Amino acid sequence: MKLKFAKGNLLKSVNIVMKAVPSKTTMPILECILIDASSSIIKFTSNDMELGIETIVDGTIEERGIIALDAKIFSEIVKRLPDGYVTIETNENLETIITCGKARFDIPGRSGEEFSYLPMIEKTDGIEISQFTLKDVIRQTIFSIAANENNKIMTGELFEIKDNCLKVISLDGHRISIRKIELTHSYENKKVIVPGKTLNEISKILSGEMDDKVNIFFTNNHILFEFDQTKVVSRLIDGEYFRVDQMLSNDYETKIKINKREFLDCIDRATLLVKEGDKRPVIINIENESLKLHMDSAMGSMNEEIGIEKEGKDLMIGFNPKFLIDALRVIDDEIISIYLVNPKAPCFIKNEEEDYIYLILPVNFNSVR
Amino acid sequence: MKLKFAKGNLLKSVNIVMKAVPSKTTMPILECILIDASSSIIKFTSNDMELGIETIVDGTIEERGIIALDAKIFSEIVKRLPDGYVTIETNENLETIITCGKARFDIPGRSGEEFSYLPMIEKTDGIEISQFTLKDVIRQTIFSIAANENNKIMTGELFEIKDNCLKVISLDGHRISIRKIELTHSYENKKVIVPGKTLNEISKILSGEMDDKVNIFFTNNHILFEFDQTKVVSRLIDGEYFRVDQMLSNDYETKIKINKREFLDCIDRATLLVKEGDKRPVIINIENESLKLHMDSAMGSMNEEIGIEKEGKDLMIGFNPKFLIDALRVIDDEIISIYLVNPKAPCFIKNEEEDYIYLILPVNFNSVR
Numbered sequence: 001m002k003l004k005f006a007k008g009n010l011l012k013s014v015n016i017v018m019k020a021v022p023s024k025t026t027m028p029i030l031e032c033i034l035i036d037a038s039s040s041i042i043k044f045t046s047n048d049m050e051l052g053i054e055t056i057v058d059g060t061i062e063e064r065g066i067i068a069l070d071a072k073i074f075s076e077i078v079k080r081l082p083d084g085y086v087t088i089e090t091n092e093n094l095e096t097i098i099t100c101g102k103a104r105f106d107i108p109g110r111s112g113e114e115f116s117y118l119p120m121i122e123k124t125d126g127i128e129i130s131q132f133t134l135k136d137v138i139r140q141t142i143f144s145i146a147a148n149e150n151n152k153i154m155t156g157e158l159f160e161i162k163d164n165c166l167k168v169i170s171l172d173g174h175r176i177s178i179r180k181i182e183l184t185h186s187y188e189n190k191k192v193i194v195p196g197k198t199l200n201e202i203s204k205i206l207s208g209e210m211d212d213k214v215n216i217f218f219t220n221n222h223i224l225f226e227f228d229q230t231k232v233v234s235r236l237i238d239g240e241y242f243r244v245d246q247m248l249s250n251d252y253e254t255k256i257k258i259n260k261r262e263f264l265d266c267i268d269r270a271t272l273l274v275k276e277g278d279k280r281p282v283i284i285n286i287e288n289e290s291l292k293l294h295m296d297s298a299m300g301s302m303n304e305e306i307g308i309e310k311e312g313k314d315l316m317i318g319f320n321p322k323f324l325i326d327a328l329r330v331i332d333d334e335i336i337s338i339y340l341v342n343p344k345a346p347c348f349i350k351n352e353e354e355d356y357i358y359l360i361l362p363v364n365f366n367s368v369r
Numbered sequence: 370m371k372l373k374f375a376k377g378n379l380l381k382s383v384n385i386v387m388k389a390v391p392s393k394t395t396m397p398i399l400e401c402i403l404i405d406a407s408s409s410i411i412k413f414t415s416n417d418m419e420l421g422i423e424t425i426v427d428g429t430i431e432e433r434g435i436i437a438l439d440a441k442i443f444s445e446i447v448k449r450l451p452d453g454y455v456t457i458e459t460n461e462n463l464e465t466i467i468t469c470g471k472a473r474f475d476i477p478g479r480s481g482e483e484f485s486y487l488p489m490i491e492k493t494d495g496i497e498i499s500q501f502t503l504k505d506v507i508r509q510t511i512f513s514i515a516a517n518e519n520n521k522i523m524t525g526e527l528f529e530i531k532d533n534c535l536k537v538i539s540l541d542g543h544r545i546s547i548r549k550i551e552l553t554h555s556y557e558n559k560k561v562i563v564p565g566k567t568l569n570e571i572s573k574i575l576s577g578e579m580d581d582k583v584n585i586f587f588t589n590n591h592i593l594f595e596f597d598q599t600k601v602v603s604r605l606i607d608g609e610y611f612r613v614d615q616m617l618s619n620d621y622e623t624k625i626k627i628n629k630r631e632f633l634d635c636i637d638r639a640t641l642l643v644k645e646g647d648k649r650p651v652i653i654n655i656e657n658e659s660l661k662l663h664m665d666s667a668m669g670s671m672n673e674e675i676g677i678e679k680e681g682k683d684l685m686i687g688f689n690p691k692f693l694i695d696a697l698r699v700i701d702d703e704i705i706s707i708y709l710v711n712p713k714a715p716c717f718i719k720n721e722e723e724d725y726i727y728l729i730l731p732v733n734f735n736s737v738r
Contacts, residue, residue, distance in 0.1 A: 073668050076641040082634065103638060107669030265451065269472060272445040299442050300476030 001065020002089045003037055005057065007078070007100065010086050013044050013057040014075045016230055019201040021071040022048035029114045032068035033075075035088070036112065037061045045118065046071060051198050052118040053205075056229040065090060066112035074098075077105050118233045121224040123217050125188050127161060129181060131212040131227055137168050137179045138203040140330040140356060145196040146172040156193040156237040158244075159216075159223070163189070169244055170196075175323050176244060176359040190218055193241055198223075198234035205230065247359065252339035252348075254286060257309040260336045263291075264328040266304050270295035271321045273302055281318035281363040286310060286340075295321075317343045318365030327358040370434020370459045372406055374426065376447070376469065379455050382413050382426040383444045385599055388570040390440040391417035398483045401437035402444075404457065405481065406430045414487065415440060420567050421487040422574075425598040434459060435481035443467075446474050487602045490593040492586050494557050496530060498550060500581040500596055506537050506548045507572040509699040509725060514565040515541040525562040525606040527613075528585075528592070532558070538613055539565075544692050545613060545728040559587055562610055567592075567603035574599065616728065621708035621717070623655060626678040629705045632660075633697040635673050639664035640690045642671055650687035650732040655679060655709075664690075686712045687734030696727040 017033050025031060025048065034045040042057045067090045078086070081100040089097045094109040138157075146154035151173075158169040166181040202225055206214065214227035225232040267282055273295050274280045285292040289310060295302045317340060327349055328336075339348040343362055350357040386402050394400060394417065403414040411426045436459045447455070450469040458466045463478040515523035520542075527538040535550040571594055575583065583596035594601040636651055642664050643649045654661040658679060664671045686709060696718055697705075708717040712731060719726040 070668075073641070077638075080634070080638040080641055102675070103635070103671070103673040105642075105669055105671050265449070266472070269446070269449040272442070272449055273474075299439070300474055302472070302474045304472040306471070 001035075001037055001067055002063040002087065003035070003042060003059050003061055005059035005086050005088075007081055007083050007086050009058045011078050013055050014078050016055045016205050017044045017046040017053045018071060018075055019205060020046040020048050020051045020053040020232075029068060029110060030116075031071055032110055032115065033071045034066070034068045034112050034115045034117075036066050037064055038066050039064070045115070047116050047118060049116065050195065050235050051201060052116075052233045054118050054231045054233075063089075067094060067096060068110040068112045068115050069096060069107065073107055077107070118231065119222055121217055121219055121222055121233060123215075123224070123226075125190070126215045126217040126226075127166065127183055127187050128213050128215050129166070129183065130210050131206040131214050132208050132210040133181055134214050134216075134225075135203050135206040135208045137166075137181060138199045140179050141168050141170045141177040142196060142199055142203075143170075143326045143330065144172050144175050144177040145170045152237055153193060153239050153241060155197075156195045157199060158241045159190070159192050159194055161187050161190040163187070169241070171242060171244065174320070174361050175327070176247065176357070177327070178244070178354075178357040178359075180355055191241065192218055192223060193237040193239065194223055195234060195237055198232070202232050205232070247346075248348075248357065249341075252312065252341055254310065254312040254315045254340040256286060256291065256311075256338050256340075257335055258291060258306060258338065260328055260331060260334060262306050263336075264325065266293050266306060267321050267324050267328070269304070270302050271325070273297040273299045274321070275299075279320060279363070281365045282321040282324070283316065283318045283365050285314075285316045287314045315340055315343065317347070318363045319347075319360060320363055323360045327360065331356065331358075370404075370406055370436055370457070371432040372404070372411060372428050372430055372457045374428035374455050374457075376450055376452050376455050378427045380447050382424050383447050385424045385574050386413045386415040386422045387440060387444055388574055389415040389417050389420045389422040389601075398437060398479060399485075400440055401479055401484065402440045403435070403437045403481050403484045403486075405435050406433050407435050408433070414484070416485050416487060418485065419564065419604050420570060421485075421602045423487050423600045423602075432458075436463060436465060437479040437481050437484050438465060438476065442476055446476070487600065488591055490586055490588055490591055490602060492584075492593070492595075494559070495584045495586040495595075496535065496552055496556050497582055497584050498535070498552065499579050500575040500583050501577050501579045502550055503583050503585075503594075504572050504575040504577045506535075506550060507568045509548050510537050510539045510546040511565060511568055511572075512539075512695045512699065513541050513544050513546040514539045521606055522562060522608050522610060524566075525564045526568060527610040528559070528561050528563055530556050530559040532556070538610070540611060540613065543689070543730050544696070545616065545726070546696070547613070547723075547726040547728075549724055560610065561587055561592060562606040562608065563592055564603060564606055567601070571601050574601070616715075617717075617726065618710075621681065621710055623679065623681040623684045623709040625655060625660065625680075625707050625709075626704055627660060627675060627707065629697055629700060629703060631675050632705075633694065635662050635675060636690050636693050636697070638673070639671050640694070642666040642668045643690070644668075648689060648732075650734045651690040651693070652685065652687045652734050654683075654685045656683050684709055684712065686716070687732040688716075688729060689732055692729045696729065700725065700727075 036043045042059045045054045084101050086100045096107050096109040098105040160167040164183045164186045168179045170177050217224040223234050270282050283294040291306045291308045293304045346359045346361050405412045411428050414423045453470050455469045465476050465478040467474040529536040533552045533555045537548045539546050586593040592603050639651050652663040660675045660677045662673045715728045715730050
């Protein structure tokens with residue numbers, strides 16, 4: 001095999017497929033990037049058996065062939081090569097020579113035969129959205145998946161398609177994040193649970209441009225994201241997702257409008273009095289046209305007041321500050337609305353259109369004070 | 370006590386004194402910043418008993434007083450306050466109220482009585498150099514002090530003043546770094562060993578501007594750096610420094626001139642084949658007008674060639690690539706000269722004027738290949 005690439009193209013493609021290379025595995029072949037130039041195009045593939053990425057690379061095939069190269073070494077070499085044209089050449093012993101300018105690397109390769117190609121996904125019922133939107137939706141929901149694997153379903157996000165609406169939901173037992181996207185037309189209804197890891201990795205590859213599109217296809221066990229010259233295939237998480245609709249409510253006793261930046265900075269200041277791991281709540285006192293925030297810890301106490309618009313009753317309620325911060329950080333609106341019922345009922349941060357809904361459970365602060 | 374500051378000034382001063390706050394100590398008072406407004410100026414002091422910093426802070430004294438505040442909490446509060454004016458107020462119980470806009474923090478303070486002030490340094494025989502130069506000299510030598518404390522003297526740098534020349538030297542048993550600075554006039558001869566930690570911390574505070582000056586004073590046990598509104602006092606390391614002059618030589622069998630960037634990038638590429646902790650040498654073969662670089666490891670091999678200007682004999686020699694990289698990174702010259710004798714003798718990287726001299730011991734590569 002003999003291939004030639006502009007260094008920039010090669011680096012871009014290697015960075016894409018690196019996202020599906022497992023850091024630890026018992027199968028050394030999975031630590032490789034497969035370079036397949038057996039036909040008239042050059043394809044790089046990586047696959048950790050949960051998540052697989054395939055990308056077409058711009059380059060010249062001087063001699064066809066296939067080789068699997070250790071992903072870490074290969075990517076390090078490409079990263080540090082000088083700018084210019086890079087040649088990758090292999091011989092029958094799978095020895096691989098990578099040259100660029102006067103630099104030459106000799107590294108061992110592996111036969112591509114043991115490599116697991118991506119599963120074939122039948123492309124029916126695909127939806128199309130912009131890369132910008134998908135990246136944004138992931139950013140605005142991914143923080144509230146559960147970190148530990150005790151409940152597998154909580155480590156993923158629900159992607160639900162209903163007519164012309166895509167709804168993405170994550171929850172971890174303390175909070176729920178919901179984002180709704182209007183699609184350009186109606187599709188067959190679908191509900192799948194996508195692993196959080198897949199979403200994290202894909203959002204690193206997505207361009208984030210409004211004009212760049214991504215097509216998403218579903219089978220019973222897999223989801224396929226197709227964009228630019230890249231395919232990302234992931235297993236889905238098995239099981240029935242939580243019935244989130246039952247947990248939502250439009251009733252409220254108190255509604256406030258508050259400047260998001262002011263509120264976020266204020267909670268952020270309060271948390272400096274809390275040591276990592278300490279579950280001390282921030283106490284919010286809504287009274288007339290102001291929100292008073294109070295934090296108390298062994299290090300000291302903090303009080304601050306923010307002007308608000310209020311409808312309904314006064315209220316005192318406690319929250320884990322991290323949960324408020326996580327949600328406020330990803331909301332783009334300058335002024336946000338918060339809906340509350342009583343100190344034991346969840347609060348909702350949402351906009352009029354309900355493009356986004358963040359539900360956060362309060363904390364019993366009487367026991368702490 | 371009641372003081373008022375513009376937030377920017379306060380933050381700048383806190384960041385300066387934070388550099389001498391120990392992260393771990395058995396004396397809690399050392400974890401504090403002392404705020405002394407007992408006279409007509411406001412001074413912040415920190416002191417870990419090796420290194421002490423005192424800085425004058427721009428602010429208004431509404432009521433005189435002294436308080437010691439936990440440095441970590443205090444600095445976090447100042448960092449996260451909104452922009453505006455910050456008031457620090459204490460009462461007779463040492464309770465401290467920090468307010469800014471509508472934010473208010475209540476934290477406990479400590480009496481300043483237990484606090485160790487900086488030692489008085491008599492200011493005679495001071496030398497003056499630019500902050501730019503001092504910062505630069507530290508950057509260009511600090512990497513070759515010894516990391517471990519087995520030999521205390523190696524953890525510091527020699528500051529030697531001889532007539533109108535300041536020489537700064539560090540060494541770790543494998544290499545020596547020397548920088549010479551011409552002073553504006555002659556001073557009394559001096560030789561002191563300054564702790565590496567002091568130099569690391571001070572270089573973070575120095576402005577790095579050519580026009581900003583720093584005055585350096587010496588006593589038998591201490592060094593004092595005075596600049597802007599700040600004093601940094603450090604203990605010196607006791608003992609006799611190594612007699613470095615005996616290790617230097619102007620004889621050579623081979624002299625090469627090489628593009629620094631090309632050489633550095635090339636060694637950097639070679640090291641990707643070396644796992645952390647592996648002491649594999651890079652082998653350099655000087656032949657006619659070229660330098661061939663070779664690296665061999667379990668991961669693969671690398672060869673590269675760089676054009677050079679050569680005087681004298683051909684030579685093959687091995688080096689720990691890290692030592693070459695460390696020196697090359699801090700040299701500003703585009704073209705550098707390297708002087709070699711034989712595969713077992715140290716190499717010297719230096720310029721004509723010997724402003725800088727880097728001595729690096731070679732590695733016996735026959736045993737490794």
